[in-house]
Amino acid sequence: MPSSDFRDGGPPLSLDEAEDLLRCICFKTGPPRSVGVELEWFVHDLHRPRLPVPRDRLTTAFGALRALDLRSSLTFEPGGQLELSSPPAGSLAECVATVSADLAAVRAALAALGLTLTGSGTDPWLTARERLLREPRYDAMEAYLDRWGPAGRAMMRDSASVQVCLDSGYEEPGPLGFERRWRLAHLLGPVLVASFANSPGLHGRPTGLRSTRQSLWAALDPVRGTAPPVGREPRSAWAAHVLDAPVMCVRAADGPWAVPDGLTFRDWLRDGSPAGRAPTRADLDYHLTTLFPPVRPRGSHIELRMLDAQSGDDGWIVPLAVVSALFDDPEAADAAYRALAPLAETAGPLPPPGDAHWRAAVRDGPDSPVLHRAAVVCFGLAIDALERSGAPAAVRDAVGAFHERFVLRRRCPADEQRP
Incomplete structure (x- = not known):
């Protein structure tokens, strides 16, 4: 044809x-004005989460969820993971309020059916999930990824993330310029992976990694989960990366x-x-x-895709708040960039996420001294920026509690999971 x-x-x-x-x-x-978030969740039986939910039961539940009046977009991943994608919000507070209301409606509808949402970078209990979605694109994706090993199937069926979406930024140079924001996203990436690592196992068994989910994305094939060289001009580097993939x-x-x-x-x-x-x-x-780098440009915004899904009803709010504060507050953005710039000098020859700091984030999480020090600095900057912006007290309290519970204690959510 x-x-x-x-x-x-x-x-x-x-x-x-x-x-x-x-x-x-x-x-x-353009001016950084909006923020968004995409949340993926595993769906488990409310009372027996270690048992798989039959396909017909999931299908019935998803049909009921589609009837809800939500502001966020509701979709489903190949393994039956549920995804909520917020509309662009004019502020962090608006984004949190919108998604929180939508999540409450989804959780209530699922609870009525005896189901619940679980936040984790990989399924903390189940063995390999069945592929729920049977469409030509997923058949082709699986066939392609199978050539490179088992990571592709596990990524499709057994992983979940928090993705933060931010405006690309100004054309002009400076803390809010698009080139600086592009580089900051990649410098901050391993710090975020280490701080929010929440996937120490796969198929019910420990892997020895803090972020097994990020390791899967990096192993899809030699190119698909990597980024172009960050030191080059972003537009030309990204164009070459796309064409050579x-x-x-x-x-x-x-x-x-x-x-x-x-x-x-x-x-x-x-x-x-x-x-x-x-x-x-x-x-x-x-x-x-079909390209899955840790940072992906999407026209007027960029997606930070390296974060594991977080536990609890509102665990997702913390990475959203930290990232938006570090990018949209000019003072915090400039200070974070200057603090993280030395990481580029010691990263090694590979582009992210293959360089040494990304590998340490996946394997060691906050046990990496370099990443731990960077996390302490970045969380401190974010907390100050959230205070300056007048972020809701509940958001600031959540970030402060995470800072105390994990960052200052050199821990991450993966340390509280037992696969």
Whole structure:
């Protein structure tokens, strides 16, 4: 079938067009005004969480949840994880209030069905989950990831995260400029992984890691879970990274989606024959969704994707508050960047998350002396910034309690889990 006939994909795309699109659509700049969060949760039996929930029971429950009047977007991951994605909020307080109300409605509806939500980077109890969603894209994704080992299936079915979304920032340089915010996100990444690590096991067994979830994302394939070199200009570095990443699958109107072997998007643009047709703008857009770096540019905002899902009803509020404070308060942003900049000098030759600090965050968490010292500084800056911004007292109290309970004691949530 000609590429222009595939759904609404449009005409074939040239390499120059793709490069221009990637530079324009992935980093749209402007004043930092909004914040958002995406929360993933495991769904367990309310009274017997160590037993798997049958597929038909989950399907019935998800049908009931879709009838709720929520402001957040409600979706489901391949292993049956529930995801709530907030609308962009004009303040941290607005974001917390919106998501808290939506979560309360979801929890109440699930409790009426004898189910509950569990916050953890990996399922703390169950063996490998069945794939609940049976769609061509997930069939193709699984087939591709299986070539690189078991991490892909575990990522799809057995992992959950907190993702914080922030505006890209100004075009101009400075603490709130997009280039500084891009670099700060990568410098802060291992500190956040270490501080909020909450996945010490997989399939009911300890792994010896603090953040098993982040280790899965880093092991998907040699490129898909990594970031471009952070020292380069972000737009050109990201465009090259996207074009040189392997194509996970080629969408089709009918039948299974093809899973090419070793075909980069750049190769596909130069010669469409290995994939059976030339790529279109829609193919580029879809390709972007199959890349899972720890920090992903999404037009007017960036996603910080490296955080494990957090325990408790409101554990997710702490990483959201800390990240937004460190990025949107100019004083805190500048101080955090200056404090973390030396990490780049000792990170090693690999781009994140392969460098030494990311590996230490996954393995050691706050036992890493460098990351522990950085966490103490960053949490202190965040607490001061939240005070200056007039953040709700409950949010400031939650951050302060986490600081006392974990950061100052050189612990992380994983230390309280027993897989």
